[in-house]
Amino acid sequence: MKQDTVKDILANPKYQELVTKRSKFAWTLSIIILVVYYAFVLVIAFDSSLLGIKVGSGVTTVGIPVGIGIILLSFILTGVYVKRANTEFDDLTNEVKKSIMKDK
Amino acid sequence: MIKILFTFIALSIALFASGTIEGEVQKQPLNISAIVMFLVFVSGTLGITYWAARRTKTAKDFYTAGGGITGFQNGLAIAGDYMSAASFLGISALVYGAGFDGLIYSIGFLVGWPLILFLVSERLRNLGKYTFADVVAYRLQQVPIRSMAAAGSIVTVILYLIAQMVGAGKLIQLLFGLPYSWAVVLVGILMILYVTFGGMLATTWVQIVKAVLLLAGASFMALAVLLNFGFSFEDLFAKAVQMHPKGDAIMSPGGLVPDAYSAISLGLALMLGTAGLPHILMRFFTVADAKEARKSVFVATGFIGYFYILTFIIGFGAIVMVLNNPEYLDVAKQLTDGGAPIRGGDNMAAIHLAHAVGGNFFLGFISAVAFATILAVVSGLTLAGASAISHDLYANVFMRGKVNETNEMKVSKMATIGLGIIAILLGIVFEKQNIAFMVGLAFAIAASANFPVLFLAMFWKKLTTRGAVIGGALGLITAIVLVILSPVVWVDVFKNTAAIFPSKYPALISITVAFIAIWLFSVTDKSDNAAKEIEAFDAQDIRSQTGIGAEGASAH
Numbered sequence: 001m002k003q004d005t006v007k008d009i010l011a012n013p014k015y016q017e018l019v020t021k022r023s024k025f026a027w028t029l030s031i032i033i034l035v036v037y038y039a040f041v042l043v044i045a046f047d048s049s050l051l052g053i054k055v056g057s058g059v060t061t062v063g064i065p066v067g068i069g070i071i072l073l074s075f076i077l078t079g080v081y082v083k084r085a086n087t088e089f090d091d092l093t094n095e096v097k098k099s100i101m102k103d104k
Numbered sequence: 105m106i107k108i109l110f111t112f113i114a115l116s117i118a119l120f121a122s123g124t125i126e127g128e129v130q131k132q133p134l135n136i137s138a139i140v141m142f143l144v145f146v147s148g149t150l151g152i153t154y155w156a157a158r159r160t161k162t163a164k165d166f167y168t169a170g171g172g173i174t175g176f177q178n179g180l181a182i183a184g185d186y187m188s189a190a191s192f193l194g195i196s197a198l199v200y201g202a203g204f205d206g207l208i209y210s211i212g213f214l215v216g217w218p219l220i221l222f223l224v225s226e227r228l229r230n231l232g233k234y235t236f237a238d239v240v241a242y243r244l245q246q247v248p249i250r251s252m253a254a255a256g257s258i259v260t261v262i263l264y265l266i267a268q269m270v271g272a273g274k275l276i277q278l279l280f281g282l283p284y285s286w287a288v289v290l291v292g293i294l295m296i297l298y299v300t301f302g303g304m305l306a307t308t309w310v311q312i313v314k315a316v317l318l319l320a321g322a323s324f325m326a327l328a329v330l331l332n333f334g335f336s337f338e339d340l341f342a343k344a345v346q347m348h349p350k351g352d353a354i355m356s357p358g359g360l361v362p363d364a365y366s367a368i369s370l371g372l373a374l375m376l377g378t379a380g381l382p383h384i385l386m387r388f389f390t391v392a393d394a395k396e397a398r399k400s401v402f403v404a405t406g407f408i409g410y411f412y413i414l415t416f417i418i419g420f421g422a423i424v425m426v427l428n429n430p431e432y433l434d435v436a437k438q439l440t441d442g443g444a445p446i447r448g449g450d451n452m453a454a455i456h457l458a459h460a461v462g463g464n465f466f467l468g469f470i471s472a473v474a475f476a477t478i479l480a481v482v483s484g485l486t487l488a489g490a491s492a493i494s495h496d497l498y499a500n501v502f503m504r505g506k507v508n509e510t511n512e513m514k515v516s517k518m519a520t521i522g523l524g525i526i527a528i529l530l531g532i533v534f535e536k537q538n539i540a541f542m543v544g545l546a547f548a549i550a551a552s553a554n555f556p557v558l559f560l561a562m563f564w565k566k567l568t569t570r571g572a573v574i575g576g577a578l579g580l581i582t583a584i585v586l587v588i589l590s591p592v593v594w595v596d597v598f599k600n601t602a603a604i605f606p607s608k609y610p611a612l613i614s615i616t617v618a619f620i621a622i623w624l625f626s627v628t629d630k631s632d633n634a635a636k637e638i639e640a641f642d643a644q645d646i647r648s649q650t651g652i653g654a655e656g657a658s659a660h
Contacts, residue, residue, distance in 0.1 A: 006643045009652075015564040019649055037215045041371040044208060044357045045364035051204070052356025058338045059345045061355040067207040071409040074218050081221055082402045086395055093650050100652070 004098070012099060018092040025084065029077050036070060116197035138279055138371025138468030145317075145476045146294065149310045150537055154310065156302035163509045165301035167234040167491055168389040173308055175396035181308045181484075182387050184315030186213070186408050188264075188481040189271035189474055192318065192415060193451045196412045199419020200427070200453035203354025204217065205342070206419050210412035212374030217408065221377050221401040227562045227648040228388045229397040230561065236385040236486075237496045240561045243640035245569040245633065246500050252576045254496040257382035257551035257639045259580065260546050261489035262526065264350040264383075265482060267542035269531025271451070272478040278455065279471045285532050291478055292528035298483045299490065304390055307483045315481040317473045319407065322414040325454070325470070329421030344423040349443070354423070366609045370544070373611030377547030380554030383488035394651050415454075422453035425460040431455040486523045493519035544609075545587060552614035553580035562648060565641040571626025577617025586610030632633035 017050050028052050051063035160166050173181070191213065225521030232238040237253035269288050276287030296305050333339040341355060348354050378384065388397050426432050428444055437445040458470035494516030501508045534542070557576040560567045587593055588637060589605035626634075647653050 003643075005564060007648060009646050009650075015646075015650070022649075030219055030222045033215055034217045037375065038368075040211065041367050042364075045367035046358035058353065059206070059342045060338050061354055063204050063207070063356055064337070064341075065612070067204070067211055068413060068632055070211050070418065071214055071412060074214050075405050075409045078221050078402045078405045079219050081218075082398045085226075090395060096650055097652060 115526035141472035153302035153306040156306035160303040169305040173390040175399025182404035183407035186309035196454040197450040216378030217405040226394040250496040254492040257492035263546035288531040298525040326417040369609035369612035373548040377551035378551030490519040552583040556618040568629040575622025582614035
């Protein structure tokens with residue numbers, strides 16, 4: 001890629017919009033997963049009895065729904081990201097590509 | 105070449121059949137259904153290999169199946185790579201032995217996936233060609249970067265291979281009464297066949313077929329377990345607590361992760377290690393573009409998450425139906441060690457459960473699938489290791505990029521055979537190790553050597569060659585040294601009385617060392633090269649964000 005093209009793309013408002021929106025979205029989702037997972041790990045590390053609290057009168061503990069919940073959350077968040085990336089972000093990417101073609 | 109393939113097929117089937125019957129006569133009743141199902145799988149996959157061999161002509165075909173795998177297919181293949189024998193047998197064994205602790209492992213393995221999607225997968229697809237080293241070396245100096253990345257890949261691949269080989273040996277020992285080493289040799293030979301002849305196309309389809317079979321088999325087992333308890337998890341858990349020697353403790357975090365440091369360190373290794381496994385990263389180059397790469401992760405996360413929920417149910421099912429069941433008791437071992445050990449050790453809990461819920465026929469099916477799993481996973485691993493050797497070391501380091509495709513492919517096939525032989529030998533040496541733990545080691549190294557360099561290459565403008573090489577190498581060395589000094593090697597292998605490094609989990613320290621070293625040796629790098637590398641970041645970033653100029657993008 002030529003240095004001029006690089007400058008043009010960096011200055012392209014659509015490119016800037018794509019980069020800003022996507023990185024904000026990607027990092028937000030990443031932070032959600034990290035916070036949830038490390039909260040889980042830290043509870044195991046420092047007070048694992050919290051996860052051993054019984055749900056109701058049986059033997060099932062809080063740890064079970066929490067654990068399964070983290071698995072489900074991972075799947076749901078990937079779905080949320082793919083949905084937005086395949087529509088909004090891909091449209092923006094295509095617009096950036098088009099505008100470069102036009103310039104040439 | 106095709107003639108040789110057929111000779112090999114005939115030989116390996118003959119070897120397998122004759123050996124099986126011989127072994128069975130001495131040990132346990134012949135399980136015809138298992139053998140038939142396994143042979144059907146092997147001939148099917150060799151058929152796939154034959155088909156793939158005729159379509160594998162260029163280096164691009166060999167390394168990435170020509171980039172023509174769809175997002176859904178790739179997602180299944182990634183899930184297949186992840187649903188290894190170590191995770192199927194190992195995690196159900198952890199749940200069987202310690203209950204809830206098994207779930208901690210599963211979650212750690214899974215949560216890396218969303219992160220890979222959000223931060224890594226698209227950029228990887230847009231920047232890379234055949235190996236993840238392509239991405240790291242994009243704007244840095246080829247020779248030092250590729251040497252370092254290849255070292256990280258090969259060490260990870262070999263550790264992971266050991267775990268798989270050990271699983272294969274134990275499984276066949278239990279199922280067919282064949283000597284351990286026979287199974288290991290058979291896996292080695294079949295894997296060499298798949299990879300050398302069929303390349304990535306065969307490796308991917310073998311993986312897809314196996315993933316579907318394994319998901320179907322595991323679903324049936326989990327359903328059968330739940331059916332016994334009227335689909336009430338509470339009843340299943342209550343019965344398990346009643347039967348397990350640890351009682352109530354199996355419902356909450358326990359002895360697997362003894363202290364805070366270990367919990368955090370293991371968590372980091374599992375999460376970031378996924379994003380540093382060369383055989384997984386390589387799969388992102390088999391799809392056409394970033395959109396398909398994204399879809400693959402979504403599909404993979406769904407299947408992997410579902411599979412882990414199944415292994416959790418299967419582990420509890422085994423507590424209820426296998427533990428204390430005289431049919432699966434290892435009487436000889438009970439006499440010497442006491443307790444209620446099962447034949448083949450805890451890693452066979454899922455296999456015994458298959459027999460308990462579905463009789464000999466289903467035991468045969470699950471055993472065949474578990475063996476198939478090992479074959480499929482070792483093939484992917486070997487292909488990744490061979491690519492690191494041929495594409496990174498041979499073509500770009502040794503030949504400085506001046507190499508023709510024919511020679512590069514020749515080297516990759518020789519590397520495949522070499523890795524196959526190494527895997528067989530190490531599989532025999534490491535017979536007595538816990539297989540889930542071996543995978544943990546591979547993850548620690550992937551997280552400390554491969555991931556930090558890959559991540560910073562894509563995200564941090566000021567990364568220089570010096571920083572990446574020194575930081576990556578220090579991460580790798582720190583992880584290995586700490587493991588050697590830890591109880592599992594220093595005490596268990598070298599027979600010292602106390603470990604120098606007290607924890608089994610080095611990742612927290614080694615990842616920190618890697619990141620700090622990369623940062624320090626990059627920012628203090630004032631060379632001309634460093635300035636050029638920093639300047640080249642913008643162009644790289646545009647390609648990684650948009651795919652403009654990406655490999656394979658022209659095909660549309």
